[in-house]
Amino acid sequence: MREIVYTGFMSLDGVVDSPGGAVEGHRSGGWVFQDIEFVPEAWTIKGEELEETTALMFGGRSYEAFAAVWPGSADHVAYKDLPKYVVSSSLSEDALVDGWGPQTVLRSTEEVAALKEGEGGAIFVHGSAELARRLSEAGLIDRYHLLVFPVLLGAGKSLFSREDNDKRTLTLRSSEAYKNGILKLIYDVN
Template sequence: MRDLVYTGFVSLDGVVDSPGGPAEGHRSGGWVAEGIEFLPEAFALKGEELADTTALLFGRRSYEAFAPIWRDSDDHAAYKDLPKYVLSTTLSDDALVEGWGPTTILRSAGDVADLKKSEGGAIFIHGSAELARRLADEGLIDRYNLLVFPVLLGAGKSLFSRADKDKQMLRLREAETYPNGIVKVIYDVG
């Protein structure tokens, strides 16, 4: 069984959207780059993940935002030839970004469950908060790799569902703190 890993930057109150700008339509967009001293070691998790990533999974909106930029980005060159999957009921094959490696459109959480049963290693989700919530509610997320920022935003897209469901325990795999206040936490689900 392949692991499905959510990775992202998250505020202390669980907001994950718009780290680079106000694209999601709330006033706190751009929070990752504002007011936090940049320390390369605090962001080393992103590089470490490359060794584990064998495929990428996106929701439609994150795919449409990332694909045209990451395709030509030297910082994301290692992702270019990896298999990519987009969970969407509306995206068509002709809307896929050319030149960014193999991309398959999945139409349901069941398709994601089937993907997890296929051969291969870890599948990583970047961004895609709505997708992550939906797949977590379906019991499909296996791990969270988070960089938690010392900021409270109060508004924005939440990583975690507010649905009334049974308590779910996470197991801490790794944690590290940095002088700029960022905390790296890696949790296994279940």
């Protein structure tokens, strides 16, 4: 069975959208790169994740945002040939970007569950807050890799559902605090 790992940047109040820009339309877009001192060691998590990543997964809107930048980005060249799964009920196969490795559109949470049951390594979900909530509610997220930023945004998409779902416990796998206030938190879902 494959693991599904959510990785993302999160504000202290749980917002995960618009870390690099104002694409979601709220006033705090771009918050990851604003007002917080750059500390290189806080970003080592991305290299660690890459060693473990065998495929990427996105929701439809996140796919469109990443596909507009990552295929030609020197910073993301290691992701180029990895398989990508896009979970969307509306994105057409024609909308997939050429030259960005094998790409498959999955139409439902059930198709994600079937993929997870197959052989292979870890699938990392980047961005995609709505997808992450649906996968969590279906019990399909195995691990969270979070960089938590010392900022309260007050607006934006939350990683975690506010619905009346069953309680889930997490086990801290590793953590680290950086001098700029960012926390690295890696949790296994029990």
